[in-house]
Amino acid sequence: MKSKTWLLSLMLPYWRQILLALILSALTITSHIGLMATSAYLLARAALHPPILDLMVTIVGVRFFGLSRVVCRYFERYVSHDVTFRILSQIRVKFYQGIEPLAPARLLNFRSGDMLSRIVADVEIQQNFFLRVFAPPFVALLVLFGYGFFLARFDVRFSFILAACFLIAGLGIPWGIKALSQGVGRQLIALKAELNTQVADSLLGITELVAYGQVQAHLDKIQRTDKKMVDQQRRIAWLSALASALMGMIANLGLWLVLVLGILLVEKGKLSGVNLGMLALGTFSSFEALFPLALVPYHLEQNRAATDRLLELIEAEPAVKNRETPSPQPKGLDFSFQEVCFRYNQGEPWALNHLSFRIPEQGKVAIVGPSGAGKTSVVNLLLRFWEYDEGRIDLGGHSIREYTQEDTRSFIGVVTQRTHLFNATIRENLLLVKPEGTDEELIQASKQAKLHEFILSLPQGYDSYVGEGGFKLSGGQRQRLAIARVLLKNAPILILDEAMAGLDPLTEREVMDEVYHLMAGRTTLVITHRLKGLETMDEILVLDRGQIVERGKHEELLRQKGLYRQLWETETVSC
Amino acid sequence: MFDKRLVQEVRPVWGHLLLTVGMGMGIAFLAVAQAWFLSRVVAGVFLEGATLRTVWNPLCLILGIIGLRAGLQWVSEISAHEVASHIKSSLRQRLMSQIVSLGPVFARGExxxxxxxxxxxxxxxxxxxxxxxxxQLLLAGGIPLLILGFVFPQDWKSGLILLLTGPLIPVFMILIGKLAEKKSLHQFQSLSWMSAHFLDVLQGMTTLKVFGRARDQTRVIERVSDSFRKVTLSVLRIAFLSALVLEFFATMSTALVAVTIGLRLVYGTLSFSAGLFLLLLAPEFYTPLRTLGLNFHAGLSGVNAAGRIFEIMDLPVLNNNSDEKGGNLDDNQEELSSEFQISFQDVSLTYQLGETSALDGINLSLKSGEKVALVGPSGAGKSSLAQLLLRFIEPSAGEILVNRRLLKTIPQEKWRQQIAYVSQAPYLFAGSIAENIHFGRSSATIEEIKSAAQGASAHEFIMELSDGYQTQLGEGGTRLSGGQAQRIAIARAILKDAPVLILDEATSGLDIESERSVQQALKRLMQGKTAIIIAHRLSTVRQADCILVMEHGQIIEQGKHEELMKMQGLYYQMVTEYRGESL
Incomplete structure (x- = not known):
């Protein structure tokens, strides 16, 4: 129910076009009825050999209906499709606006193949809502009343036959089909999503599949899903074939019944024989309005499943909500964690357990520790991707909850191990950060990140494409591009989240200089599991299982002979 | 529109197609019969004063025809679906196996x-x-001819009207179709492009948010989907226009037939019953042609989709060449199972013509049980070497030999069974953790899976997850950290227990503590095995029997750790660099 109201609310702004489309659609069918009925009438009149002038009006009528049908049909289609695609466009935007606040916390459990299938395929299905669910019943009703009144002028029993046939064909058959196809539409959508995921899996994980000889097993899996889909589609095909066969039969039966009643009336002299052919043919033509009704329930169900999948995300609660009030002005650019507790899900162990630390303006603090210690959680909280459970986080003298998420992030530049590069040009990837950035600024930032020379060496320079996920660039180049982005953003707080992981020592050494350059004059938080280059830090926090187990400067920590010393020894001795 | 390769697909199911078309013709024939009896009955009652009783027999016949038509209709639609269904399944299967045989190098570039x-x-x-x-294409040829066969004997003038206007419909359809084809191709590309764009945005959403650009993407989404709407609508407009032309001919010709018949009835040159019969046949004549026009758009999107499908199917599969002439399989197994020696002879590799080569004249040899480490800056060609050995790609020049036999003559599957591979960014599949490890060896028991996980230092963190080994993983192992994903991949390799081991920076995502335990696991794993270790963390390579230092696709230094240190070359540089900051 909710899904229908939601779709109807999206249609509301377009009610004029929708009404026009409905009327045009009814007129198209009326013209068809008119063409066949007047033709039959013309023939019958002509058979009585009247003077030709008497037939002129009828002849004009035949030609008029022939022409009007064509014209109405064209405009009806144009208007209805135009409206439909406008609505689809709206839905896509609404969907994106809905999921944007959810990322990344609430979207972790969704595969991007699945999300893609929602924003493309599930939205695409919505076009059926107007064209195949909403419009046909209205049009059928209009035709039933219009032609029913026409028939009643001859004998009201004709109207009853028409109404009965409309009722069976318009409600009875669709209802029967619905009962028989219960759940198929929903299953089909689910199966298609499964297929999408499996195909995505086989493409993204192809290296593993091939190396482990699992290709055939995975292809078999896809084939099984495909088989299931085929079975469901076959059920739909059987039912839809049955529906269309029955519909055709009822239309013919309607014609037959009108004919039989007509013959009886002619026999009794209550109907002129001239009208007999006209009534029969007109009735048959009016059933054109009913043919689309057979699949209404099927489309409705498929539609609802798709809409539910969209609404599931659009209406989900974001992990972090913005305050209504405007953000305060920060007093300085320091930040602090005070007794912060946080866990990703109820019932899971604490990711951060009473964590406290402070970074003064332009201070440099590193957090180290084994993986799973909670290092990345600190970043997630600071960037307002997740909401902390207890304690407080302050930024510039105010709780970060007082700022909007966007304002908080605007103070922070981040270089992570996996910065996403968009499949666009280098220029576009840089401008993403600062759309109004000039060429000089781009070049300036690239020069500082030691990337300018390389970019110029490419045939297209700044307009070279980086490939999907930036695969055309090496690891070092990718990180430099990430650094250039942060330079462009020029935020006063810097987070380096395993920024150097995955680089070879020489590249790391080279990029390191640019990173130091980046840190100058900024409040910096370094997250790393390597202890290299931490001598310059003001403070190092050693994190284990969400708690700080040691803290101090590099030399102090070495003297303490604790976990830090242990980690440091592993790193150096093994070399 | 009559795509040759698509039509060839019909061959295995031509019986069904024949049935569909046969039923369609049957229905048309029944429609003619129905029109015949109907016109008789109406004429009889209207002009000859027949009563319901006298026309009861033909009326009953009509009723029978109506029932039969419905039956044929049902069968025809079902068999039509069967045709499509078989072809779709078979094509999807072939397309998928083509894509996977094209291999990782292809999938990465697309x-x-x-x-x-x-x-x-x-x-x-x-x-x-x-x-x-x-x-419908076949019926549009057959049904009008069938109808004409009945019309001409009745009245050649009406027949002539139909005959002259009928062919105009296909002619116009082809004219408009040519235009629509181009547009529609554009639309399909536009859809693919939109999908790719959305996927990129979805995957990069976190990055967008960090830079405060996520909201602005709304406008981009709006623009992209709006331009898709415009493209779609411009295709549809042509489809509608073609339908308009077709319908114009159909309805106006029906009107024309009605009017001329009417006039001749006035002059008494035609009987009423024949006139009504002809009027009823006129729509039957045009309907198949019109329906064809309606299905034109559907046909077009099929042809366009087929274009892309066959484009992929036609791509040459690089390394499938010699599987057939792989020789005696038992022989292979014997050769591969125990002692063997791998050697590269002047191997070069260029990914794409005109690009600089990724590998340039590589010579190396590797005896079973030997451990070789590859080090060097990123982009030096280390991973390419691994890909060659895994036969994801073929060398552009030179040969790879296994026991003095060309690697490419050994069946791929057989060869890969001998290799356990841990890649740089291991992929985790939708499914449970257990399933993901199970992957290494399908015959493994759950105990073996657990002991493999223990060997990879993964058991502990797995047990900390709420569902343990049954924990479902998201795309790319979203809920696992990079280090955890790597340990799962190492568990896979341990489970596979193959004689050759390729580790492509297998421990790069691990922190020191877990690396130490994983190192021990790997050391155990490597015992008695041939191993190629790609690493930039130099701590992992010291125990290797031989270290190859690569740069710009060439091996520039090789030897043991101590020897290389003495040489004071690139290796020395890297080691001191690495030590430098921690000393």
Missing amino acids: RTGELITTVVDGIEALEEYFSKYLP
């Missing part, structure tokens, strides 16, 4: 989103081509 769309939606787009367009 937009994943676009490929998914082609495999899932592109194939679905063929449904209507086969179930509607193709049979």
